[in-house]
Amino acid sequence: MSVDTQPGTNRPGQPRPLSLAISPCPNDTFSFHALLHGQVTDAPAVTVTYADIDVLNGRAERRLDDLVKVSYAALPWLLADYQLLTSGGALGRGCGPLVLTAGRTDLRGARVAIPGTRTTAYLLFRLWAAGVDLAAIDVLPFEQIMPAVRAGRYDAGLVIHESRFTYPSYGLTAVADLGDWWEGRTSLPIPLGAILARRGLDGPALSAVVRDSVARAFADPSASHEYVLAHAQEMESDVVEAHIKLYVNEFSLDLGDEGFAAVEALLARAAAADLVPHLAQPLR
CATH class of the missing domain: 3.40.190.10 (Periplasmic binding protein-like II)
Structure with missing residues (x-):
């Protein structure tokens, strides 16, 4: 800061x-x-x-x-x-948070890194993942999330900002685009x-x-x-x-x-x- x-x-x-x-x-x-x-x-x-x-x-x-x-x-x-x-x-539109993994598609029992508990990204994630039994949720500075998932410290990461453009360079896969999910259900930005x-x-x-x-x-x-x-x-x-x-x-x-x-x-x-x-x- x-x-x-x-x-x-x-x-x-x-x-x-x-x-x-x-x-x-x-x-x-x-x-x-x-x-x-x-x-x-x-x-x-x-x-x-x-x-x-x-x-x-x-x-x-x-x-x-x-x-x-x-x-x-x-x-x-x-x-x-x-x-x-x-x-x-x-x-x-087309600017929502992404849920990234290193190849995993099922988040049951997953450890997930998020950018903050009161971020819009996490709120959307909780709405999207309702009913999924996760092992842990940890807050990391957003620039640390993709390296942590790539290193295997977390099974999934919730990312925002420019991570939309850079995550392939970390060898990660987007298993969900929460913006697309939101827009598909509400037709709203x-x-x-x-x-x-x-x-x-x-x-x-x-x-x-x-x-x-x-x-x-x-x-x-x-x-x-x-x-x-x-x-x-x-x-x-x-x-x-x-x-x-x-x-x-x-x-x-x-x-x-x-x-x-x-x-x-x-x-x-x-x-x-x-x-x-x-x-x-x-x-x-």
């Missing part, structure tokens, strides 16, 4: 900068580049922390940040303190990551600021290139580009009715299965 203070964000006489916590993944750095580099008109000053999604979910639980990227699966535990922004998140703002802040105004940042990224993709690569954890440029194209889309600009429907459907199904609490208040 790292913390950056952007130049000029804490000038005497100005309000305290807002704290923002996002992942170092290309979809987040691409989307927030303009905001973090002073290119969004009338945007508040911000400081930024980069962390793995499981760490970000934990930071939100501890109310450490004003703005924070979290898993949609974590919302039932967070909405008392945070409000959902309509921009900056990750939803889409898969809701992965959300942007939350601390309650008491102006949510609509912050949604507009984030939307402007995403729009500027779309308008000039080359502007964020060096910044994105600097945080991309040694990804190849073609993988970075594919990652951005998959996870940054029209839902990143605005959730819209379809995006909200997808989130509501996921959390309603999970609550009905006693996997998450029922929402104490509406999303919008």
